[in-house]
Amino acid sequence: MKINWGFGPPKEPKGTDGEGAARDGASVASPRSEQHTWTGGSQLATRIVVGLLWGALIAGPLALALQVLLPESRPVVRQDGYVDRIGEAAAVSEFAERAVVAWLETPSEESDALRAYFGDLGQSRPDIPWTTSGSAVAEIVKDDSGLWSVTVGVDAAEGTSPPDAEPASEPAETPADAPVETPAETPAEGDSDDGDAEPVERITSGRLYFQVPVLYVDGEMIAQALPAPVPAPDEFDQLASAYDHGLAADHPAFARVANFLNAMLVSGDQASLEAYSSPGTSFRVLNPVPYAGVRVETIVAAGGEAPSEEPSDGETAEVQANVTLSGSNGEQLGAQYSLVLQAREGRWEVARLRTSPALAEPVPLPEPVPVTTTPSSGSSSADGHTPPSGTSTSQGTSSQGPSPTPSEEPTREAGSDPPTGTTTESP
Incomplete structure (x- = not known):
């Protein structure tokens, strides 16, 4: 059966003359059916256009609602x-x-x-x-x-001047009445010039x-x-270190740390590195390996005493390893590693590589610069009194109030406001 999509009259089947139609038993379409197919296609096109218009009408308010309801996007870099x-x-x-x-x-x-x-x-x-x-x-x-x-x-x-350069010309003679500049090294009047002063190093x-x-x-x-x-x-002098107790070379933690560093720096064996590490850590070996050997010179622990040789599970210790690295050419280079050890099943394992050593004193911070606020005329302190003109307080906020006239100023008594020019400090 032929389907007409409404974009023209139905096509006649091949060989649809009068006799062919009679032979095939096909009926000739009537004028009514042809008109129906044309109007059906027109109605379909109209419905599509109307649907698009409704979609546009709905999309506008919907986009406006989303713009209002969604949070405002802010740039990553202000x-x-x-x-x-x-x-x-x-x-x-x-x-x-x-x-x-x-x-x-x-x-x-x-x-x-x-x-x-x-x-x-x-x-x-x-x-x-x-x-x-x-x-x-x-x-x-x-x-x-x-x-x-x-x-x-x-x-x-x-x-420096090249060797074949001509010598500089002699400076012109200074007139007698012209001022003469005093060189920096000439001693000032009243200073002793006995030659005891050390020469300036240049x-x-x-x-x-x-x-x-x-x-x-x-x-x-x-x-x-x-x-x-x-x-x-x-x-600046170095801060005091928290590492104050050395470990003996036969201490179990000494060998664990030495094997850990050898696997990371020399052998490049990831499996061995993980064997000396606490579970859940993600240490990696150096790849490619730059050193031919590592020797642990000393291991110093923090806390005033050495870690236990038979630690309990979960016990931790802060240590610093002083090592000597050897290159392929035999040259040596010193290095230090700050590590955190954690006990598991009676043995020490490396739990963390610190980015900085443990310190026995805090890092000094710059002191904040004190800001002194001079209140303007009419400002009042927190207790309701109005400091006179020129009074300085350490409080940064003040409430506004009417300034008393000279005739309204009370006589100074004990506990009254200080006179002009004095300074009060908040407790």
Whole structure:
């Protein structure tokens, strides 16, 4: 049976002349049936269009409802977020390092190349520049003005004249009435010049440090001043270690730690490494193995006493292993590992490799800078009294109230407000 999809009149079957139709027993379609097929296709197209229109009408309010009900999506990196500050600090660090190196290595004849870093800042350039290597950022902070202050360390050597260079011309004679600059090493008036003072030590090469302020605005950077030589960062004494009791070489924990490190650093045997580790750990061997041997020199435990030789299950111990690594060329290198041991079935196993050693004292933190708030006229303290003008309090909040007129000020008595200019401290 032929199916008409409503896009035209039905086709006559092959050989549908009058006789063929009579032979096949097929009836000729009447005008009514042909009209029905045309109108049926039109109705189907109309229904499809109406359905699409209804879908569009429903989708609009639905999308609006989803926009209102769903939580607002926020960008991963905020414009003023911490991640932004990290990227800005990295860019400023790289710029400051390049600026300091260029400032040292650029001779006077190429000083125009420094405009990209320092703009039109006046500068005196040497004819023979310094040579540098190993530059790195030692410190970067953002000061109260909004500028980045960057300290760059660099291995620098003062430039030397080539052997065939002509000697420098004699300086012109100074007129008698012209002021004469006093050299830095000339002793001041009143100082003794008996020669007891030690001479100033000067170097022509070494590790030098320079501080440069950098302005950063929307990805653009420029140095706000020329680099200034500054002292090297202060050295700091190491903190006291918590490891205070050595383990004997025949202690069971000594052998377990030695075998663990040998499997990780030398043999590269993952199965052996796991055999000396606590269950649930995920230690991995070094691959490829860079060392030919490892020797455990000493193992020191924290806590004032050595770990038990027959520990109970779940017992833990903090130890530090001092080892000597040997390369394929026979050269040796010292290293230290801080480990946490845990007992299981009467033996010690490595439970964790610490990222830092155990300390006997806390790491010192910078003390917060005290902020003194001077309340404005009319501010009152927490007890309801109004401090006079000029009084400084350590409290950061205050409530507003009417300021008493001079005629309304009470006579000073015991417990009354202090006079103008005094300072009160909150308990």
